[in-house]
Amino acid sequence: MKRHKKQILEPDQGQVDAQGADPGAGAEGPLADSEESPPPPAGGADGPLSEGLELVEPPDQAIERLEEEVGTLKDQLLRTAAEFDNFRKRTARERQDMRARAQADLALNVLEALDDLNRVVSMDLTEASTQDVVDGVEMVERKLLQHLEATGLQRVGAEGERFDPNDHEALGMVAAPSPDADGTVATVVQVGYRFGNTLLRPAKVLVHMTTADEEGDS
DSSP states (O other): OOOOOOOOOOOOHHHHHHHHSOGGGTTTTHHHHHTSOOOOOTTGGGSHHHHHHTTSOOHHHHHHHHHHHHHHHHHHHHHHHHHHHHHHHHHHHHHHHHHHHHHHHHHHHHHHHHHHHHHHHTSOTTTSOHHHHHHHHHHHHHHHHHHHHHTTEEEEOOTTSBOOTTTEEEEEEEEOSSGGGTTBEEEEEEOEEEETTEEEEOEEEEEEEOOHHHHHHO
């Protein structure tokens, strides 16, 4: 009796994969599962989104808060304007007081010179000589000029200096004694004064000028 050998056939790998696959997975398989949209938030329509909307300030409260802020800013603005106005008035008053004190100090110095001048005028002419009167007047002039120069006053104009139209006013011309003296001050008719950088009045002078004959001789 012949024994029949049993043929053991190994199943095809493709058939195993086809039979083991999930029938409902379709063609896309796990890729489709990974691309599914996320689940809706817990709580439905009344979840965290609705809770965030509840944090918005109500219109009435917002208007009330803004009106209070506007009122505060207006109050601060009014206070600042009042402080600036007080500062301006105080500064103007201090400046006026400083000017008044400077004028008072100058008047005090002038009064001292006037006292000296009064003593000169009160001299007994029967006992005082003409030279005594002249010396007294010159002393008053020096003292008064000294006080004025201490405040910043400067004399302008001196014989021999170069004529400067910014400081001098020419009243006439005189013949120059030499060519080198041409354009210099010959005589100071009236002294000028400058206070600081401000020219109070120019010096009135006569100016040396070289004549045509002198230019021809040179």
